[in-house]
Structure formats: C-alpha cells, structure tokens
Ligand SMILES: NC(=O)C1=CN([C@@H]2O[C@H](COP(=O)(O)OP(=O)(O)OC[C@H]3O[C@@H](n4cnc5c(N)ncnc54)[C@H](OP(=O)(O)O)[C@@H]3O)[C@@H](O)[C@H]2O)C=CC1
C-alpha cells in the first residue's frame with residue numbers, strides 16, 4: 194500500500210486525502226483499533242467531544258510510537274459549548290482529555306442555528322488558533338449561507354467543512370462553493386454507514402473493472418471529487434482495505450455514474466434543523 198497523499202489547506206497546513214473516523218471507538222478495544230490504523234498508515238484521526246473518546250485517541254497517538262508531527266488529530270466543539278469564551282474553554286478541555294499540547298484541526302461540530310451563537314463560537318476558535326492551542330480551524334455541517342456569514346463577520350475562511358457526503362448525497366453545489374473559497378471538503382459517513390450502498394450494481398461492476406472492492410471504489414470516488422473521506426472501521430483488515438485506494442483511477446464517466454446514485458440525506462442531518470448539544 195502506498196502512503197496516503199496529502200493536500201495543502203488554505204492556511205498552509207498539510208492534510209491527508211483520507212483519514213479514520215473514530216465514532217464509537219472507545220475503551221481498550223477502541224485504542225487498539227486506532228493504533229492499528231496508525232500502524233497501517235492513517236495520519237488523520239477524527240474525534241469530537243461528543244464521541245467521548247478523546248482520551249482514547251490521545252492514548253492511541255502515544256502508544257503508536259508515531260512521531261507526533263506525522264499525525265493530525267481533529268476534534269469538535271459541541272453545541273453546548275457554543276459562545277466565544279466557551280469555545281476556548283472547550284478546546285482546553287479537549288486538550289486535557291487528549292493529553293496533547295496542540296490540536297491539529299478543530300471544528301464547530303454543528304451550527305445549531307436556533308442557538309444563534311456560531312459566529313461567536315468562530316471568534317473563539319480564531320482566538321484559540323492565535324494562542325497556538327489549535328493549528329487549523331474549520332467547521333462541520335455548515336451551509337453556504339452559514340459559511341458566508343462566518344467569512345463576512347471575521348474575514349477568516351474555515352480551512353475545512355466536514356459534511357455528510359457519500360454516493361447517495363454527493364453535495365455537488367456545496368463542493369463547488371468550497372472550491373471557489375478554498376475550503377477543503379471532508380466527507381462524514383463516507384460509506385453511508387455500510388447501508389445497502391456497498392451492494393449497488395454500479396459499485397460491484399466498477400470493483401471488477403479495477404480489481405478492487407466496492408468499498409475501495411466509493412472511497413476513491415471521494416478522493417477524486419476532492420474530498421477527504423474518514424471511514425470508520427474497528428477491523429485492521431478493513432482499515433487497510435479502506436486506505437489502499439490510491440493505486441487506481443476512476444474515469445470521469447465512472448465518477449459521474451457513481452454520483453448518479455444520488456437520492457438525498459440518509460439521516461436527520463439537515464444543518465438548518467439538526468440540533469446537536
Ligand atoms: N461531523 C459530523 O457530524 C459527523 C462526523 N462523523 C465522522 O465520520 C466518521 C465515519 O462515519 P460513520 O458514521 O462512522 O460511517 P462510515 O460510512 O464510515 O461507515 C462505518 C461502518 O462501515 C463499516 N465498514 C468500514 N469499512 C468497511 C469495509 N471495508 N467493508 C465493509 N464495512 C466496512 C464499519 O464497520 P467495522 O468497524 O466493523 O469495520 C461501520 O459499521 C465517524 O466515525 C465520525 O468520525 C460521522 C457522523 C457525523
């Protein structure tokens with residue numbers, strides 16, 4: 194397997210083209226799963242206050258023996274920590290749990306528009322970045338209008354927007370907006386949480402054409418769209434399979450055929466209404 198390639202974010206930081214989701218990876222089993230992913234070559238680890246596993250992620254970083262600067266840890270501010278000072282305090286809390294002296298990428302987990310504090314939260318993130326608590330700052334589940342509001346209010350463009358994105362919900366318009374503004378797209382639930390997606394006929398056919406698995410076809414589709422997928426797997430074999438997607442290339446027609454699976458969001462994840470405290 195070749196190394197996972199990287200891109201450069203709008204703040205100059207490096208960022209992998211594929212990472213590991215860690216939702217539900219907890220306890221000793223969770224630590225072992227994260228260490229096995231690092232051993233397999235993963236460099237980007239995605240956690241959040243609300244996953245209640247920041248301690249495990251930090252422990253996995255230490256146990257892996259990998260040089261700290263070769264790893265990139267992402268965490269996220271939950272809705273109940275929205276507000277300028279609350280955001281800085283939340284980041285300090287994440288640093289304590291992780292046991293790290295820096296978070297590489299910090300995101301606002303959900304905009305929670307009914308609370309009306311995401312711009313203040315963003316100002317707190319900017320302060321935390323200036324203090325050196327976090328290297329890069331970004332958001333998750335933000336719409337074009339919300340991104341525009343942050344940029345107009347502060348002049349600081351989020352480095353990343355992590356959103357629901359998979360072949361059933363390719364998010365073409367939002368990705369185009371990101372491209373225009375230099376925001377890196379990151380795909381959550383990139384495998385659509387192993388729903389019926391992996392049995393789709395087109396994915397099975399393309400897997401045969403490229404001598405890979407349907408999962409690898411999906412993950413390559415993400416990277417060719419210019420988005421960083423963060424598949425979660427607790428299984429070392431599936432982790433290796435998921436990271437080994439840079440040795441083949443889908444044609445433009447094949448990318449388009451996968452995008453044709455579009456049918457919309459799969460869960461209650463509309464940023465205009467979803468409240469995640
Ligand atoms: N910002 C946000 O609001 C959100 C962020 N996220 C982030 O995105 C990450 C990924 O999303 P998630 O919802 O976990 O869903 P994924 O789309 O990554 O799917 C995970 C599921 O797929 C299975 N799986 C993984 N690899 C394979 C494979 N090669 N073959 C077959 N099955 C496989 C896993 O099982 P197994 O472990 O047994 O391999 C697990 O059941 C999360 O862990 C989290 O970090 C997720 C939701 C929202």
Ligand SMILES: O=C(O)C(=O)[C@@H](O)[C@H](O)C(=O)CO
Pocket residue numbers: 216241460461462469
């Ligand atoms: O896993 C996450 O990061 C989440 O935010 C999830 O709770 C996500 O919001 C979800 O499952 C939406 O239905």
